[in-house]
Amino acid sequence: MTTASLLDGDALELIAGQAVDRGDPAAGAAEIVAIVDEGRLADPTDSAIALSLAAELLLEADDAAGSLALTERAIAAHRAQGSPPDFALIFRARLMFLLDRPDEAMAELVPLRPLLTEDPDAASAIANALFAGDRGEVAHEWLTEAVAEAQAAVPETEPEDDADQLPTLIFFALLSERHEVRHELGLPHDQLDEMAEALEEAVEDEQRAELEAELSRPVLFFPEAEFDELSRRLPDLARICGPTWDEHRTDLERVLTARAAEGVPVDLRLVHGSAADLAAFVEGRDVADDVIDLYVDELEGRAAGVSWPPARNDACWCGSGAKYKKCCLPRSRD
Known part of the structure; x- marks a missing residue:
């Protein structure tokens, strides 16, 4: 093998x-x-x-x-x-509930309850196990107590180290899971539910902003002559971008089509690279996986880029001279 x-x-x-x-x-x-x-x-x-x-x-x-x-x-x-087999044990408890072995399931879960304030993934796993045994009220009780304990451990100032963010992550996870449990149980909103919704909205806004930033980054395009020169001068990078010019422009059309399908209102653009420019950029650098992204960031600061997509009957963005509808547009559908 x-x-x-x-x-x-x-x-x-x-x-x-x-x-x-x-x-x-x-x-x-x-x-x-x-x-x-x-x-x-x-x-x-x-x-x-x-x-x-x-x-x-x-x-x-x-x-x-x-x-x-x-x-x-x-x-x-x-x-x-x-x-530690903790999450496998939680899953085993869930299965025991489903197999009509509730006493064994609870005997499994009770010693694992402290995980609620130790691991941000424990809240969902334990709540799912308890709901499998129709113990939603127990899940609510455990989560409510864990939220109070976790909230007391959240630092008052923004932590500088990733490891110091764990108490905050645990608190957010518990707060969100408790909110879901209360919804399942049909309980009215309380202050913690309002806090959970506000935090979830803030996370969604942050994720939306990150997605918009990622989708709005231009994609790097090498016209045919430049791609041929890139293949000669920097064959490893040409393989990353291609490995052939036809595959290069096909891949870009598909990437841009996928970005458009996200439905996020951003301007989709391409920036033209040159082999000589990229060669100068990578000189003295490690040719790592992110070197293309770094080059695009550098280009973005000094090139306006080309908007995508062109109108169906306009010249294709790839520079072939053919109409878009006859050139790169069909490539996203192959």
């Missing part, structure tokens, strides 16, 4: 997603288990995560008993590797 044939976490997520999309999560679970059992993981310590992913797929397939068996394997793998 070659290294190239081994699979990482992203590949497993892709397998799981494809299985769900085609309506056969059980087949996806079987495929992931086979990968684990046949030693085809790039990192063997991913076995616990892989088995948990397969267990989630079996639950999606309404096979709670099979999901529990895989979860037991995941817990054993975590312990063998010396990693």
